[in-house]
Amino acid sequence: MTAARASVLDAAPSTLEPSVHAHVDPVIEFRNVTKAFGEKVVYRDLSFQVFRGETLVVMGGSGVGKSVMLKMLIGLLEADGGSIRFRGDEVTRMDERELRTLRCHIAMLFQGAALFDSLTVGENVAYALHEHHRDDMTAAQIQERVHWALSLVDLPGIEHMSPADLSGGMRKRVGLARAIALKPEVLLYDEPNTGLDPINTARVNHMINGLKRTINVTSIVVTHDMSSAFAVADRMAMVHRGQIIALGSPEAFRTSTDPRVADFINGHAPEHEDVETLLQS
Ligand SMILES: Nc1ncnc2c1ncn2[C@@H]1O[C@H](COP(=O)(O)OP(=O)(O)OP(=O)(O)O)[C@@H](O)[C@H]1O
Numbered sequence: 001m002t003a004a005r006a007s008v009l010d011a012a013p014s015t016l017e018p019s020v021h022a023h024v025d026p027v028i029e030f031r032n033v034t035k036a037f038g039e040k041v042v043y044r045d046l047s048f049q050v051f052r053g054e055t056l057v058v059m060g061g062s063g064v065g066k067s068v069m070l071k072m073l074i075g076l077l078e079a080d081g082g083s084i085r086f087r088g089d090e091v092t093r094m095d096e097r098e099l100r101t102l103r104c105h106i107a108m109l110f111q112g113a114a115l116f117d118s119l120t121v122g123e124n125v126a127y128a129l130h131e132h133h134r135d136d137m138t139a140a141q142i143q144e145r146v147h148w149a150l151s152l153v154d155l156p157g158i159e160h161m162s163p164a165d166l167s168g169g170m171r172k173r174v175g176l177a178r179a180i181a182l183k184p185e186v187l188l189y190d191e192p193n194t195g196l197d198p199i200n201t202a203r204v205n206h207m208i209n210g211l212k213r214t215i216n217v218t219s220i221v222v223t224h225d226m227s228s229a230f231a232v233a234d235r236m237a238m239v240h241r242g243q244i245i246a247l248g249s250p251e252a253f254r255t256s257t258d259p260r261v262a263d264f265i266n267g268h269a270p271e272h273e274d275v276e277t278l279l280q281s
């Protein structure tokens, strides 16, 4: 193994935070989080913050733990140690009822974004509203919200269609409409562009940026796709071997001399990688 070389991105993340964040409480904070599945250590020290209204792009090789990070944030997986906070509230100590409320504030576009083919598009988008707002939203209000969410993803009026009749790009956008129907403060996108052609990829990126502007949502976007990463990121983070090894502006990533970052961004095979890592991945 080649010893990790220092780079500007290896500096303590706080030194890279834009100064505007210096006196602002983060919306999301992971501190010293650890997570293993049996012998397999996924995180040995995961620490980072996300601030209101920004889009943080998270990158890293397959199996490095990106989806696990998002699932720990909404309590679908439990961290083994450390602290995960949303607006100061400790997620790791929440009970099921509190987690359900949390998931109204933090919505996730899952990897694959599966829709229920037995339901209409409208019923799919309304799904979480029925689950979370059964007692405080009327049927008309739910219908109105579904229309609003579909309009935001540029698919107004397709409530009665079946997901089976939609293209992959449209299905992805319906998945996004389902996530935003709850008017969440935070959106988690897990590989939103996988399987999409360049035009639909650009459309989804445009939507991620549009939602930031129109509903001031705070986002974490996990992606392998570098052009998408640079199209949506306010800041970027790279996960490697159980921790964040780089966190900074897109410009700092673009010009990084850290081989682990540069290889990933330029799509080169990681020559510095050792067999142990390959076997673990
Ligand atoms: N519920 C689980 N039980 C056991 N192991 C799991 C579970 N979820 C994830 N893992 C393991 O944790 C590691 C990280 O998984 P994760 O899905 O977060 O990777 P990822 O970075 O999202 O990868 P990809 O880019 O392929 O989606 C993998 O080794 C995976 O097998």
Ligand SMILES: [Mg+2]
Pocket (backbone or CB within 6 Å): 066, 067, 068, 111, 190
């Ligand atoms: Mg994943």
